[in-house]
Amino acid sequence: MTEAGRGEGDTRVFHRIRRRAAEPSEAQRRFFELSARLQDQVPTGIGGPSAGPERSDPAAAVDDFLPPELRVPSHDQLDGRMMPWAQPLDLDGELVACTECGAYRDWLILSTHGEIWLRCRAGHQQQETRLDTAWYNRSAGPADATHATFEDCLRHLGH
Numbered sequence: 597m598t599e600a601g602r603g604e605g606d607t608r609v610f611h612r613i614r615r616r617a618a619e620p621s622e623a624q625r626r627f628f629e630l631s632a633r634l635q636d637q638v639p640t641g642i643g644g645p646s647a648g649p650e651r652s653d654p655a656a657a658v659d660d661f662l663p664p665e666l667r668v669p670s671h672d673q674l675d676g677r678m679m680p681w682a683q684p685l686d687l688d689g690e691l692v693a694c695t696e697c698g699a700y701r702d703w704l705i706l707s708t709h710g711e712i713w714l715r716c717r718a719g720h721q722q723q724e725t726r727l728d729t730a731w732y733n734r735s736a737g738p739a740d741a742t743h744a745t746f747e748d749c750l751r752h753l754g755h
Contacts, residue, residue, distance in 0.1 A: 676708030
């Protein structure tokens with residue numbers, strides 16, 4: 597086949613493709629016919645005047661709050677929160693140790709009035725300024741109980 601012969605055949609194929617692309621397919625023809633038939637038909641309730649809201653009796657006020665015995669106090673109603681921390685506490689690459697007895701694990705971490713305090717098993721407490729309330733909130737799980745006194749909470753946590 598010569599170069600010229602190949603060009604003529606290619607041209608005929610392209611014209612055939614263009615002709616097919618210019619004509620709508622059978623599915624397109626059916627869609628256009630259906631659209632034309634449905635054009636003047638509007639479903640009921642669309643485009644008509646809107647009905648005003650129905651008059652009804654006012655809803656009775658319902659107390660949707662939990663009963664008092666099931667309510668958990670918010671953080672501003674508590675003097676503080678505490679959580680156990682059994683593993684060593686590493687801050688900035690340094691293990692935190694009790695300043696009085698040298699204990700470095702089995703802490704109670706207390707969050708109170710924007711400060712963080714550490715309490716060792718022996719009952720020594722020291723403020724930890726490298727920790728803040730945001731760290732406590734990220735690290736603490738949900739509270740499982742609330743207590744009226746600090747001592748009750750210590751007993752609950754086994755200290």
